Amino acid sequence: MAHTLIEKYKGQLLATVLMAGVLSVLVVMLGVYFWNDIKANVFLYSVIKILVIVVPLLLAVAYLTFAERKVIGYMQLRIGHNRVGPRGWLQPIADAMKLLFKEIVIPTNSNRFLFLIAPMISIAPALAAWAVLPFTDTLVLANIDASLLYILALTSMGVYGVIIAGWASNSKYAFLGAMRSAAQIVSYEIAMGFALVGVLIAGGSLNLVDIVQAQQGSVLHWFWLPLLPLFLVYFISGVAETNRAPFDVSEGESEIVAGFHVEYSGMAFAVFFLAEYANMILIAALAALMFLGGWLSPFEGILPDEFLATGITGLVFGSGVHWLFAKTSLMLLFFLWFRATFPRYRYDQIMRLGWKVFIPITIVWLVIEGAAVVANVGPWFD
């Protein structure tokens, strides 16, 4: 069926693809030709820089959903998607198309304005946080002093999307999901904030570029070693904060159908997923920056310096943005792995873990870290 349709509209399809190609080449050529003028215009230049970050981010989100289904598929001895496009690579595009053309159903007696603004509120902070995320020490959209604080403030805003969605839906399941999510996110944010306090003590700055540069030296200089408990607490709190399994009680499909987004359909539903996956990538990238040395090469201190600094070997093994991507991907794999491995936590266990385990651990480790800073311990706190 699909094949006959493609045969039938082959001409139109080819023409569309050709036109899109020609148009994009034209736009790029214009951009290159007027590059100096564009660079002089601060507004236009900033918009282009934002697009250069956001468009690949959204593509990464689309393919993270694909990777998730593939990885979990292989973990459960299945193949996963392999029908749309070569090896199923076009599956996320097909999903996006499907959701775009679906109807957005608005429940009766729901608050229409809040119902529609909730997905936007959840995606806006997830994207805005990327403004201060450094890719290398020079490649950063806005290198502000308080970038760590900015990210913490913005990630704490994401919960409003969930709460407002749950309340505006005028549905009991959605409301229960929203309440669970609100309590959970507020609890885990405290542990997360304390973990970040540990990072800023070790890095001596609130600026993410400075924090990564403070980890220079070797793999043992990265903050995962001196801050190991905080690293674990941060990452687990990050999983809880993004409402991912095993902390996904706000969706909890076996108990409350789909939680806060049970009444959503079409693109409004998809935007919640965009926000969730963008937040996952953000948490993974932050963990890579703060604890795993960001763009620093793991071969520092092992291979000779001139080998890492010059030529092709420097490009591959030296510090660079590819290491940040590799570390972020590793952390993202953990997100998927958790989902395939662990059963969902019971709600009281989540609260217990957050308040009675994580917060005491972070406070104790902050005291130890403070003592280490005063005593100038090791290569980290001197």
Place this chain on the structure above:
Amino acid sequence: MDFERFIFYVFAAILIFAAARVITVRNPVHAALHLVLAFFTCSALWLLLEAEFLAITLVLVYVGAVMVLFLFVVMMLDINTSPLREGFIRYLPLGLGVAALIVMEMYLVVRARNFGVDSVTIPARHPEGYSNVREIGSVLYTDYVYPFEIASVILLVAIIAAIALTMRKRPETKSQNPAEQVAVKARDRVRVVEMKAEEKQ
């Protein structure tokens, strides 16, 4: 009018609108959401003053934590507003008196002599490399160290008081003890009884 002033007036207008809506809307959830908007625009105004630490902390603490709990409570409550409006005329004189008192007090504190354009110097632009966080830290832990410590102790007392007020053991509440759950053995739950198979008659 330069761009910065334009931004200021836009945010100021939003702030006044949101603050007015907080006390005029009927639905308490809408009022709380307008309060969130007011905090957020206020933080934007502080950013214009180059007070980025305070601005981000306002969003982090009030928008990210306090208002979430506020919304949580307001959404759970089913507030019926009609009995609240019954005694409107009866309490009007008293309300007007209190309002007049507050207006007078505010006039004494925030009048033009204290906060006018003449009495407040225009904040100067800071040079590049100026760190708002470092400035606040150095002032907070030197000049204002005693008020700062006293405030933190008061907050700690408030935390302990809140926990002490709500932590009362009631006999009818049931809760799990995870330590006991983990320590349980098979023989505590199941008893294997050995008995003869029934004989054929």
